[in-house]
Amino acid sequence: MTEPVNVTVTGAAGQIGYALLFRIAAGEMLGADVPVRLRLLEIPAAVRAAEGTAMELDDCAFGTLAGVDIFDDPVKAFEGANVGLLVGARPRGAGMERADLLEANGGIFGPQGRAINDGAASDVRVLVVGNPANTNALIASAHAPDVPAERFTAMTRLDHNRALSQVAARTGTPVSRISGLTIWGNHSATQYPDLFHATVGDVPGAEVAADREWLTDTFIPTVAKRGAAIIEARGASSAASAANAAIEHVRDWTRGTREGDWTSAGVYSHGEYGVPEGLVSSFPVTSAGGDWQIVEGLEIDEFSRGRIDASVAELAAERDAVRSLGLI
Ligand SMILES: NC(=O)c1ccc[n+]([C@@H]2O[C@H](COP(=O)([O-])OP(=O)(O)OC[C@H]3O[C@@H](n4cnc5c(N)ncnc54)[C@H](O)[C@@H]3O)[C@@H](O)[C@H]2O)c1
Numbered sequence: 259m260t261e262p263v264n265v266t267v268t269g270a271a272g273q274i275g276y277a278l279l280f281r282i283a284a285g286e287m288l289g290a291d292v293p294v295r296l297r298l299l300e301i302p303a304a305v306r307a308a309e310g311t312a313m314e315l316d317d318c319a320f321g322t323l324a325g326v327d328i329f330d331d332p333v334k335a336f337e338g339a340n341v342g343l344l345v346g347a348r349p350r351g352a353g354m355e356r357a358d359l360l361e362a363n364g365g366i367f368g369p370q371g372r373a374i375n376d377g378a379a380s381d382v383r384v385l386v387v388g389n390p391a392n393t394n395a396l397i398a399s400a401h402a403p404d405v406p407a408e409r410f411t412a413m414t415r416l417d418h419n420r421a422l423s424q425v426a427a428r429t430g431t432p433v434s435r436i437s438g439l440t441i442w443g444n445h446s447a448t449q450y451p452d453l454f455h456a457t458v459g460d461v462p463g464a465e466v467a468a469d470r471e472w473l474t475d476t477f478i479p480t481v482a483k484r485g486a487a488i489i490e491a492r493g494a495s496s497a498a499s500a501a502n503a504a505i506e507h508v509r510d511w512t513r514g515t516r517e518g519d520w521t522s523a524g525v526y527s528h529g530e531y532g533v534p535e536g537l538v539s540s541f542p543v544t545s546a547g548g549d550w551q552i553v554e555g556l557e558i559d560e561f562s563r564g565r566i567d568a569s570v571a572e573l574a575a576e577r578d579a580v581r582s583l584g585l586i
């Protein structure tokens with residue numbers, strides 16, 4: 259039998275964790291023939307709830323689930339991890355300033371990065387879901403100097419899927435016939451969903467984007483502010499769609515992206531498209547052989563340039579803030 263893949267999930271007792279773990283255990287992320295060992299990390303107060311989830315995982319009797327272990331110590335949780343899904347984060351509380359939020363998350367993602375550095379498997383791949391996802395990935399990576407920075411990624415796949423769905427609804431084109439969409443920048447309201455290089459059915463995305471009023475007043479803000487709209491409607495942030503996006507991100511990373519298409523992910527910038535080196539920014543990416551590649555050579559017009567620059571400026575400001583707090 260193949261050796262199980264160790265998947266460490268933080269924040270396992272949270273709402274995304276509950277939507278995520280069963281699908282991973284069922285083989286939807288790494289493949290129906292790949293056994294998985296789940297390693298769940300929670301804060302002590304939520305360990306009992308994680309135990310309940312583990313009981314339910316047992317009760318599914320998944321053929322691909324080789325075991326579930328629960329930890330409240332990141333050092334132990336990341337031992338031997340091949341995949342790390344960093345979901346648990348400190349939400350913004352009442353009266354909390356942005357710097358307080360960054361500092362609280364630095365206290366989580368710094369030690370987790372160090373634990374990954376010291377104990378994870380040499381092929382470890384990390385996806386940060388917990389917000390602010392891009393900057394949390396940067397913090398974790400900064401504490402893992404022995405792990406290539408390209409292995410720390412942040413989730414913008416949910417934004418990508420939201421953009422796909424909005425374009426499908428607008429044009430009546432099935433999602434399966436839309437390709438070449440990109441989310442640029444930060445997983446925040448400044449992100450830029452770019453339609454200009456897409457193909458929508460048989461139509462160039464630029465033609466769909468030619469309706470500037472729809473593009474700027476509806477499409478871009480609907481995608482960028484969808485997280486807030488879900489919170490307003492549900493009274494809780496997106497969970498099942500976030501879990502789905504996490505599964506698709508890792509699935510494509512490890513098993514390859516669809517031929518002739520690309521997706522979006524927050525990845526380490528080497529300076530591509532003028533994004534300062536070292537930021538974890540969303541780009542158009544393909545994956546083959548287990549590595550993300552940034553799609554290069556796309557022409558960026560003035561309209562797109564301004565929006566990409568604004569979101570990247572926000573990322574640079576977050577980086578500067580965590581640097582001044584001594585978190586990186
Ligand atoms: N990138 C995205 O697209 C995206 C989408 C949706 C949600 N999110 C973010 O994902 C995060 C989780 O969302 P949720 O709805 O599951 O939240 P939740 O509050 O339901 O669950 C979070 C869990 O993390 C745990 N946790 C807190 N600190 C921890 C630590 N140091 N180690 C281990 N576990 C810890 C908590 O005990 C809790 O069980 C939030 O930051 C949310 O904003 C990101």
Ligand SMILES: O=C(O)C[C@H](O)C(=O)O
Binds near residue numbers: 485486495496
């Ligand atoms: O927007 C949020 O705060 C939640 C999450 O990041 C989302 O995009 O749904």
